[in-house]
Amino acid sequence: TQLLEQSPQFLSIQEGENLTVYCNSSSVFSSLQWYRQEPGEGPVLLVTVVTGGEVKKLKRLTFQFGDARKDSSLHITAAQPGDTGLYLCAGGYSTLTFGKGTMLLVS
Amino acid sequence: KAGVTQTPRYLIKTRGQQVTLSCSPISGHRSVSWYQQTPGQGLQFLFEYFSETQRNKGNFPGRFSGRQFSNSRSEMNVSTLELGDSALYLCASSFGSGYEQYFGPGTRLTVT
Numbered sequence: 001t002q003l004l005e006q007s008p009q010f011l012s013i014q015e016g017e018n019l020t021v022y023c024n025s026s027s028v029f030s031s032l033q034w035y036r037q038e039p040g041e042g043p044v045l046l047v048t049v050v051t052g053g054e055v056k057k058l059k060r061l062t063f064q065f066g067d068a069r070k071d072s073s074l075h076i077t078a079a080q081p082g083d084t085g086l087y088l089c090a091g092g093y094s095t096l097t098f099g100k101g102t103m104l105l106v107s
Numbered sequence: 108k109a110g111v112t113q114t115p116r117y118l119i120k121t122r123g124q125q126v127t128l129s130c131s132p133i134s135g136h137r138s139v140s141w142y143q144q145t146p147g148q149g150l151q152f153l154f155e156y157f158s159e160t161q162r163n164k165g166n167f168p169g170r171f172s173g174r175q176f177s178n179s180r181s182e183m184n185v186s187t188l189e190l191g192d193s194a195l196y197l198c199a200s201s202f203g204s205g206y207e208q209y210f211g212p213g214t215r216l217t218v219t
Contacts, residue, residue, distance in 0.1 A: 090150075096142075096150075101149060
């Protein structure tokens with residue numbers, strides 16, 4: 001069974017701060033996806049990383065896929081209140097395995 | 108392009124009852140997957156349907172079942188509800204295996 005561990009579980013920061021959240025596994029994934037979920041809504045896909053070592057930028061968000069394709073990180077620069085939400089990583093081909101997420105609160 | 112829609116958005120049921128949830132995928136998507144989300148377990152895969160056939164199934168009891176229609180719309184059914192079935196049930200659609208999945212807003216089921 002492929003498992004994804006996310007850390008930290010909860011993060012509370014002030015507007016303007018930088019942060020990094022992590023997604024780790026002992027298994028190799030062909031790709032990893034990052035989602036953001038707001039209360040009462042479904043997850044919204046932010047990015048898919050496919051190639052080991054790949055870095056993708058989405059405005060203030062930077063996603064990196066580990067060289068061995070077992071881990072990924074999400075870095076947010078100058079966090080804003082609109083970044084508040086549950087950040088989930090997921091991997092798999094036809095069925096997604098999700099980590100339990102990092103709950104980010106920006107105030 | 109319309110997103111994934113799920114109905115109803117909220118549902119309250121009593122233990123022992125059964126419930127049916129509905130999902131309409133994005134137009135052109137033939138794969139529909141269902142997930143259960145709880146605070147303790149996070150998001151867990153229930154099953155996937157593609158062209159009216161169940162292609163994958165997660166580790167859930169037989170009380171959880173689903174089906175897909177020829178227009179790709181899908182329903183899931185939970186029989187003999189238990190308190191532990193209280194959760195957010197999410198549906199996701201995609202073109203197929205290996206393609207990105209797009210989630211609906213979910214159905215919040217509360218079992219009392």
